[in-house]
């Protein structure tokens with residue numbers, strides 16, 4: 364009985380081509396290992412952590428300084444959580460760039476997007492728990508952004524904060540979400556995710572031309588299992604080494620009266636904070652994320668012209684057009700970041716015009732124009748088919764986002780002015 368339940372998730376035989384490391388890089392499996400580590404270490408931390416503003420920071424110091432292996436367990440939790448974001452994002456990219464989101468895997472792509480949101484929410488809610496300056500102000504900034512969502516913004520903000528300001532109710536809500544709501548959602552979605560992989564007949568691979576699938580079949584145990592165990596052990600070793608060498612940060616206890624300069628969002632939200640520096644918050648917090656989300660949600664339902672599943676970057680032309688999109692996005696975003704630092708705001712240049720127009724619609728129009736030029740050049744130079752076009756647009760959007768994120772993390776200093784990292788260090 365037990366065995367048959369497991370076989371719902373794991374097949375007896377697998378396609379040997381799926382075992383090639385370069386096919387998946389073991390990223391989905393790594394994400395799962397990290398989820399297990401996080402659940403286990405989180406459970407241990409819960410024995411000592413106290414979710415009250417006057418006690419939270421002290422309980423973290425107690426775990427760090429007085430509990431046997433407390434600092435080590437906390438470090439493992441911290442490193443695994445950060446790795447989980449990176450690994451989940453890389454897995455998302457691997458799925459995209461091998462066209463593994465095409466039907467019949469569309470539903471699983473959407474479940475995956477749900478998992479990505481859960482992983483980000485896990486990290487964000489956990490970020491507040493140490494109740495130090497860094498976490499308090501990061502959460503103040505991020506929940507402050509919610510205000511710009513039309514109609515429901517204020518309500519959403521007071522729901523997440525549990526009041527007008529970040530305080531005791533916020534900590535309590537974040538703790539409940541981090542330790543009950545999100546684990547529950549994860550426990551429901553993950554088996555569903557794996558079952559869908561199984562239902563689609565395993566991971567996406569290219570069609571076999573001669574039609575003899577059987578000759579590629581190998582036993583899952585030991586061939587797949589061995590690879591999974593080795594990947595998991597290497598990952599665990601890496602996490603343990605990092606946790607021995609580098610401690611999870613603990614800042615000074617949160618002081619609601621003293622905001623640090625700069626006040627930055629957690630690193631994975633820095634892309635949005637950077638966009639906020641260039642455009643009206645309504646567009647940065649509402650319109651742009653909604654457009655990106657809709658784009659991601661409709662991806663599996665586009666009618667594709669060729670079967671590129673299991674083939675990295677679709678084709679030779681796909682690779683070239685993706686690289687072109689990456690370079691163009693990189694150059695354009697650097698130009699935006701630098702020029703915006705030195706030219707005055709549109710609202711200063713166009714006094715009397717509502718900010719929503721001067722700082723919102725006008726920059727959006729310029730962005731749309733830049734995108735149109737990119738799309739025109741792409742099609743003129745490479746003549747990509749629909750699969751390659753979708754891929755190029757995806758690369759363009761995500762390259763802009765990643766460039767903004769890196770700028771926010773490493774190139775913004777006091778008052779969010781542009782700096783060079785070595786000047787920051789000095």
Ligand code: HEM
Pocket residue numbers: 387389390391392394395398451454455458463464468471472473474475476478479482556560563565566567568
């Ligand atoms: C906690 C997060 C996640 C975990 C633990 C996870 C785990 C896995 C695993 C183990 C697989 C099997 C193949 C592989 O290793 O690549 C897989 C496949 C898949 N995942 Fe995820 N995943 C997560 C998040 C995501 C995200 C964010 C997406 C995309 C939005 C996604 C979409 C998919 C799809 C479409 C497949 C099928 C791929 C194929 O057939 O080649 N997953 N996932």
